[in-house]
Amino acid sequence: MIQAITDRRSIRRYKSAEVPSEVIEEILKAGILAPSAKNRQPWKFVVARGGAKKEALAAMEKGLERESACPFLPESAIHLNDAWYTLGVMKQAPVLIFIVNTLGEKMGKPLTIEDRVSEICNTQSIGAAAENMVLTATELGLGSLWICNTFFAYRELCDWLDTEGELYAALAIGYADEMPSARPRRSMKDTVEWRG
Numbered sequence: 001m002i003q004a005i006t007d008r009r010s011i012r013r014y015k016s017a018e019v020p021s022e023v024i025e026e027i028l029k030a031g032i033l034a035p036s037a038k039n040r041q042p043w044k045f046v047v048a049r050g051g052a053k054k055e056a057l058a059a060m061e062k063g064l065e066r067e068s069a070c071p072f073l074p075e076s077a078i079h080l081n082d083a084w085y086t087l088g089v090m091k092q093a094p095v096l097i098f099i100v101n102t103l104g105e106k107m108g109k110p111l112t113i114e115d116r117v118s119e120i121c122n123t124q125s126i127g128a129a130a131e132n133m134v135l136t137a138t139e140l141g142l143g144s145l146w147i148c149n150t151f152f153a154y155r156e157l158c159d160w161l162d163t164e165g166e167l168y169a170a171l172a173i174g175y176a177d178e179m180p181s182a183r184p185r186r187s188m189k190d191t192v193e194w195r196g
């Protein structure tokens with residue numbers, strides 16, 4: 001087993017220490033080296049630090065406030081508090097990396113079956129890039145959090161990003177200020193079916 005796979009945890013408390021740019025670059029390189037469907041490499045990574053991070057967080061906060069009055073995700077309202085908590089984590093982490101699916105169709109556009117298959121493949125490709133990045137962060141002694149609560153502020157964050165494609169996720173990166181124990185996992189028995 002690769003050590004970083006067993007060592008990685010979602011980190012929700014960070015020290016204020018900055019992460020050197022060369023270290024962030026190593027993490028980005030690992031993302032870029034991920035496999036992707038038809039080698040489409042459907043990703044763009046927007047690194048937000050300092051003032052840019054503050055702007056991104058302001059956009060997320062605006063989105064979460066708007067979500068109470070005029071929800072984009074009405075059926076997920078029970079998770080809105082969780083999104084506020086995630087915003088608090090994002091504030092602590094010195095680096096945020098927003099992951100954009102450059103081939104993503106804007107939310108709400110009806111998809112043909114072909115489009116849907118393509119979207120599923122691109123989503124898997126982006127997941128592979130994100131996993132490479134969080135494992136590399138672990139390997140380099142950093143903590144990370146993979147974040148999709150950004151969807152509650154989807155429009156506001158897309159406006160802030162001002163780039164082609166669809167915001168898929170964000171990664172919070174920094175030096176961990178906690179050591180959580182491993183979260184429970186479903187067993188082999190529950191998840192694997194051997195045939196033959």
Ligand SMILES: Cc1cc2nc3c(=O)[nH]c(=O)nc-3n(C[C@H](O)[C@H](O)[C@H](O)COP(=O)(O)O)c2cc1C
Nearest residue numbers: 008009010011012086145146147148149150182183
């Ligand atoms: C696609 C994805 C989205 C996630 N979004 C969030 C999030 O928005 N906020 C958060 O606190 N954790 C988020 N997580 C972290 C999960 O809660 C975490 O991975 C899971 O509970 C297992 O814990 P572990 O990562 O420490 O093993 C996300 C993880 C994934 C893979």
